[in-house]
Amino acid sequence: MAGRISDEDIAVVRERSPIADVVGEHIQLRNAGGGNLKGLCPFHDEKSPSFNVTPARGYYYCFGCAEGGDVITFVRKIENLTFTEAVERLAQRAGIQLRYEQGGYVPGREQGERVRLIEAHRAAAEFYAERLATPDAAPGRRFLSERGFERVDAERFGVGYAPAEWEALSRHLMGRGFTAQELIRGGIAREGRRGPIDRFRGRLVWPxxxxxxxxxxxxxxxxxxxxDGPKYLNTPESPIYHKSSVLYGxxxxxxxxxxxxxxxxxxGYTDVMACHLAGVPTAVATCGxxxxxxxIKVLRRLLLDQAEFRGEVIFTFDGDSAGQKAALRAFQDEQKFVTQTFVAVQPDGLDPCDLRVKQGDAAVRDLVASREPLFAFAIRSVLSRYDLNTNEGRLGALDAVAPVVAGIKDxxxxxxxxxxxxxxxxxxxxxxVIRRIQQVIGRDRGPGQARAPKQETVDPAVRLEAEVLKLAVQRPALLGPEFxxxxxxTFTLPEHVGLYGMIIGVGxxxxxxxxxxxxxxxLLEQAGSAGETGEAGADLRSMTTRFAVEALRADTAVEERYAAAMLAKLHETAVGRALAQVKSRLQRLNPxxxxxxxxxxxxxxxxLEQQHRVLRERAAGA
Structure with a gap:
């Protein structure tokens, strides 16, 4: 392991990394007067900007959460890096070759994990892009052509092709000095019987x-x-890739x-491409x-989303029922924006990519221009399910839409x-209408009605138990004998203990x-014959049904790895409780x-401590 980065090089990195430019890559900054810039803090949620940057002195400070520091501190916090990794990240950005004391410069040896994984992904993207021109990639080029994309468009977005071979990319990257562990750790490859094998094979690839x-x-x-894999396959969670905060484009x-x-x-990826090429360069998409x-947090910082600065967030959905459901789900998050939110729906069900192919660039721009406020769309989506030509239909529609209207905070x-x-x-x-809405909301919350579903606890340990039980109900083969x-x-909530016992009861x-x-x-049959009656039995059946339909917190592509991690974490938590009990008993004894x-x-x-350590490592590496 090479030594520390020289102080001289650290000073050069600071000098060549203007803090306004680096911070500006993550949030929108506006002139605050006096040579200062301001924006929405990336380290805590806020409605009005309190995050200030002083370019002349190279420092930032948030008057809301008291976070502050220089450009290296900012990169450390925003990207969750060590000091050395942050310096290396900025050096890479500025084209600076670092020197390390107590061993000098050894390319590829002393770099932090993030830098190495970023370099591996860049090399992989270049490999894929080059392979798009090969004869084997003809299906990929045809796919792009049928969707209105030319070669220059593929180059602009870095689209490439993963050869239909087991180890083509892995061999290429290992030949350039990357280790098998790095490829697997970054999600580029996965463990095979004889070493790493490519995660993506015979597919069109978007970086x-x-x-x-x-x-x-x-x-x-x-x-x-x-x-036989899913239509779209994404990189799994890794030290540099966290899908919940990534927006393609x-x-x-x-x-x-x-x-x-x-x-x-x-x-989708092709929708982002179509929008940008059609003159809507503000389009982004989630990744799996x-x-x-x-x-939302990422977009708020880019929009400088605050009360006195009204922007637009526009969701595009298909006009079918699935699209309407997606829009209604978006409604739940709408009020986390200060800015205005809209929905743009293509009635014939065409997504932006297909719309561009069939009707041209102008049709994509018109789709975005025809946006409708999200609240209005959510309300109209509910009303469309009722016959408004009858009194019964109108009253039913009013009752159904009451929670939506009541949910508007302003x-x-x-x-x-x-x-x-x-x-x-x-x-x-x-x-x-007002009285009826109040009656419906009051009735739903009043006594004597069917019990409302229990709110999911915020206790991480109990939430972990629920996720493992959900896996047991939905994907039992992923858990097996260890579960x-x-x-x-192992379980702390009485209803979780009951469900576990029921699963064991059926074998x-x-x-x-x-x-x-x-x-x-x-499982439901066992719930009815396990001796549970009344409310307890109903709770057990209700929980089983809920766990059977509730979405897992992982993509289908990574369920096996996810299940292993959840199981290890649950076991680790239980062993941790046992550890605490033994320590407590030891403290009460006279040695x-x-x-x-x-x-x-x-x-x-x-x-127990050894078992706890092993489980923790398993949970982290699963």
């Missing part, structure tokens, strides 16, 4: 870049009929998002996951939509196979007077 432009992962589209869109105060959310809170906006709702339903009596051997004492997950309806039916018992417990403590 996924972070906000600064570094390649951190890939999205790959199936091309071959012989490929954000590196290309960030300047225009800040300039136009607009962000357009589309559903639904749009969520971390994505009182003025809520009142405005009550007026619109009255007009859309044709009652022409705003007072009646069955856990024991009921355990080893008898569940791949899961599916038959397995769930067995001289109760020597034999003390030795026995001390031996148990050592064994």
């Amino acid at each position: 996924i870049r972070d906000i600064t432009g570094d390649v951190i992962g890939f999205g790959a589209r199936k091309l071959l009929e012989s490929d 954000v590196d290309l869109a960030k300047r225009e998002i800040a300039k136009r105060s607009q962000a357009v959310i589309v559903e 996951t639904s749009f969520g809170e971390e994505h 009182p003025g906006l809520r009142k405005t939509y009550v007026v619109d709702l009255d007009r859309w339903l044709g009652f022409m009596d705003e007072g009646f 069955d051997a856990l024991g009921a004492e 355990g997950t080893v008898t569940g196979g791949p899961g599916g309806r038959e397995w769930v039916d067995r 001289v007077e109760e020597q034999q018992e003390y030795k026995r417990l001390f031996g148990e403590l050592v064994a």
Whole structure:
């Protein structure tokens, strides 16, 4: 291991890394007067900007959360790096070759993990891009051509081709000095019987870049009929790739998002390409996951999303029922933006990519221009399910839409939509509509009604238990004997203990196979015959059903790895509780007077600590 970076080189890195430029790659900064710049703090949620940058002195400070420092501190915190990794990250950005004391410069030896993984991904992206021109990549070129993309478009977005070979990329990268461990750790390859094998084979590949432009992962589209994998396969979670905060195309869109105060959310890689090429350069997409809170934080910082600066976030969805459901899910997050949110729906169900192919660039721009406020779309989506030509239909629609209207936090906006709702339903009596909404909300919360579903606890340990039980209900084969051997004492919530006992009662997950309806039916049948009656039995059945349909917190492509990690974490948590109990008992013993018992417990403590360490390593590496 090479020594520390020389102080002289650290000083050069600071000098050649203007703090306004580095911070500006992550958030939008505006003139705050006095030579200062300001923006929304990336380290805590806030409505008004309190994050200040002073370029002349090279420092930043947030008056909201008291975070401050220089450009190296900022990179350390924003990217969760060590000091050395942050310096290396900035040196790479500025084209500076670092020198290390106590050993000098040894290329590739002393670099931090992030730098090495970034370099490996950049080399992989170049490899894929070059292979797009080979004869074997003809299906990929045809796929792009059929969707209106030319060679220059593929080059602009870095689209490439992964050869239909087991080790083509792995051999190439290892020949350039990268280790098998680095390739597997970064998600570029996975462990094979004789070494690393390529994660993507025979697929069209899009490089996924972070906000600064570094390649951190890939999205790959199936091309071959012989490929039995999912249509789209994404890089798994890694030290540099976290799908919950990644937006495809954000590196290309960030300047225009800040300039136009607009962000357009589309559903896929080709949709982002189509929008940018059609004149909508603010388009971004999520990568293998639904749009969520971390994505909102990224966009808010780029939009400088604050009360006195009204921008636009536009969601594009298909006009079918699935698209409407997606829009209604977006409604749940809408009010986390200060800015205005809209929905742009193509009635014929065409996504931006298909729309561009069939109707041209102007049609894509028109789609975005035809946006409708998200609240209005959510309300209209509910109303469309009812016959508004009858009194029964209008009243049913009003009752169904009441929670949506009541969920609007801004009182003025809520009142405005009550007026619109009255007009859309044709009652022409705003007072009646308001009273009815209040009655519906009050009735749903009042006594004597069906019990509301229990709110999911925020306790991480209990949430972990729930996720493992959800896996047991949905994917029993992924858990198998290790889950069955856990024991009921592993679980802390009584209903979790009950569900675990019920699973064991039907033979355990080893008898569940791949899961599916038959397995769930067995569990529900067991719930009815396990001696549980009344409310307890109903709770057990309800929980089983909920776990059977509730989405797992992982992509299908990484479920096996995810299940192993969750199981190890749960086991680790249980062993941690046992450790605490043994330590407590040891503290109460007199090591001289109760020597034999003390030795026995001390031996148990050592064994538990070793088991805890192994499980922690398994959970981290799974």
